[in-house]
Amino acid sequence: MPADASTPHARTSLAEVQPPIALGPLDGRYRAAVSPLVDHLSEAALNRERVHVEVEWLVHLATQRVLPGAPVPSAADVAYLRAVVTDFGAQDVKELAAIERVTVHDVKAVEYFLKERIAAAPSVLGEGTVLPALSELVHFGCTSEDVNNLSYALMVRGAVQHVWLPAARALVDQLTALAREHAEVPLLALTHGQPATPTTLGKELAVLAHRLRRQLRRIEGAEFLGKLNGATGTFGAHVVAVPGADWPEVSRTFVEHLGLTWNPLTTQIESHDWQAELYSDLARFNRVLHNLATDVWTYISNGVFVQIPVAGATGSSTMPHKVNPIRFENAEANLELSSALLDTLASTLVTSRLQRDLTDSTTQRNIGPAFGHSLLAIDNVRRGLGGLAVDRERLERELDANWEVLGEPVQSAMRAAAVAGVAGMENPYERLKDLTRGRRLTAEDMRTFVAGLGLPDDVAARLAALTPATYTGLAAQLVAYLED
Template identity: 75%
Template sequence: MRGMPTSQPIPSSERASLADVKPPIALGPLDGRYRAAVSPLVDHLSEAALNRERLHVEVEWLVALTDGTPDGPAVPGAPRLSDAEKTYLRGVVADFAGAGIAEMAEIERETVHDVKAVEYFLKRRLAAAPGMLGDDTVLPGVGELVHFACTSEDINNLSYALMVRGAVTEVWLPAARALVEQIADMAREHAAVPMLSRTHGQPATPTTLGKELAVLAHRLRRQVRRIEGAEYLGKLNGATGTYGAHLAAVPTTDWPALSRSFVEGLGLTWNPLTTQIESHDWQAELYADVARFNRILHNLATDVWTYISLGFFTQIPVAGATGSSTMPHKVNPIRFENAEANLEISCSLLDTLSATLVTSRLQRDLTDSTTQRNIGPAFGHSLLAIDNVRRGLTALAVNTTLLDADLDENWEVLGEAIQSAMRAASVAGVAGMENPYERLKELTRGQRLTGDQMREFVAGLGLPDDVAERLAGMSPRSYVGLAEKLVADHL
């Protein structure tokens, strides 16, 4: 309208720069909004954790070279390290934290090479050793054994294997196991609670709430077992996997044997045949299994969301919490919706990791370097989803009144039981049992029946007395087969 004031948005150039705020504001939600739920992964899958593992591998390779074999060091002339010197070196790894992270970042700005920065960082610590161990320490003289005969990928592949193994075994698996046991506990608690099934969204043969939860717990547990059995492979064999530099420097050492002993000493499986890189196939296998766990958990989240929508589950309100900004009556299933979204993001990342990491041009390209830096977010979104599902399940209560009412309104589902009994009677030679399916279809399809109508129909079939009595005493609530026993036997 003429004369109305117009809005004048503030130009971006006149706004305060959020990029300059201290402490820095996280760009992604895992390091911002959801930090508390995923922070344990920082010790394993962050950039700092990568550098710490690189430092760990370099230290242990230095120790392995000086230990060598009973016949002498792997590199002739190298000194044997004392226990105190080994403790000092391993302390460099154990103490790697804020100041060390900042120092290594400063070195990398000069080297413009992340693994070279680790090498120089460790050499600084070797030079500083006399201040801790005395002037007679040999450590300042072994600097050229740091990164000896190694390509960067010798260090990186072992570091990533150690990082991923730590993240899976110490963080992700404990959370996944706790979730599975929580679902299993719920399944056992509600094993005998009858519930009308929905196949294709339509009323179907009754089951129990516990049995349906048991199916999901069983599926998830199977994936957990696969992940528990994962192999973490590693290699240390030089720039093209031939031990070329090793042999050129010291042809008398059995380098494959030392490599195998070193890799297995780190608790990894030795890969004897590689290009410059370890082939990453084990990573693709692991990430596929984790993604499958995610997808099964996604199935649970959508099923529980649907049960909440149907009213089978009610949500216990949290004091002070708001369900809707405008509708005060609502308690939204946000934990399961949040889990769905995070599981989808996690699977997308895991699928990309699996597809990308198994391919490397010729003997080496660097696509895996950037790709592997997203392992943390892939596991982070999965861990966040697990946390949300666990919290969501804790806030559920079963509405048995509605479950019973739903069953009582759908007596037609007994049509399956009756026609199956008629088939069995026909096979046993009982007359008048012709076309059982068709007769029940005519009675029940698209119709709602009462208990009295079903009992009247059964009474007129001419079934043997014991069969007729058994069917007449059946109701949708009792028509749950072995559901309760299946939970007890297999969970």
């Protein structure tokens, strides 16, 4: 049967389109929201950090005079080397890729790339440069994982501190501001989906802001560990090549020079436990934020929040009236994807067979998507929160329709009166249960019941003045416990 336009074989191959079409949404549809992560968690960023680590290791060895007879580089030599990192761009990415096609080894390609730059140094710095004489200090004593573990630690630290944390803090600050703005707005609470003791909208938002802020503190306190100790963590090659050096001290000072925490005891790889700890905390932040998204979605559905329409936007392709809570729905999905990836990272990276296997290599290349889906969700929630207004009239109507929620304070007042010796206060819970359960009460019903109880005048007056809208306890004051 001849192919026609309905068969896949008749279609243009999208895989051949230039520039290349993204396979995933983070590099396609949602690129703008997550692009800051490219500077930290992309393959190009990994190679730039590898170059950075190799440069700094060479500089450290040479300037600290670790190897006898090695010339000390001048300030101009060091500046030249560090410019290889700061100027690392598109052409360098292509050049590295070409070298790797020959080496079929990514870290070895970085070593050759840097040696080529060192060989070219005299044409820039003049014949007086000592860099060519230091060429064999590139990757000296290193296994690939000495470079990789430090590179990933720097990448993840940068992504957390410069991209993810600022976005997350801005979200929590926005939520905190909303909580304070609505601290005194009474809200009928729902426990198990049923009317319950009233609260305030601000207090409920404050609970979520408080939970998120606590997770931020854990993430802000994260350690980023690194090691440089050779093929199986013994400094074996180092000691044989230069037995007079204090290699643990050289390693410690170098790792700390990079701004990382030194790990003295490892196999060939740094154990990744710090990554597992961080990713578990990030996943927990995600899940609290997921709870926020589902709660706000429900508040929208119940009419607590009204969404402010965006000019020109379409809510439904067939129902013109709809303004869908898509920001919160998209956030839910992205938080679930991010958390699934973070959970996999945390559980997989802590295990490596004996002194080394390669399961961590592909796993760590998915750190970017894990952060990307979380960052995209944060962006969605922030946009969603910015488009909400509170329907106070609806909240007031809902509270006024549920006078039975005052059964709790009335029976509690009766209990207190009974303890104080007031007669006629027997079985307070049961009497309020008979009055309220499964029934809708009016203000008159509740006030008539209270008036007939024989409570002390001050207690009766306090209960008579109480309404569902004023029965919010200390909710408004509790918002003050929120931290900035």
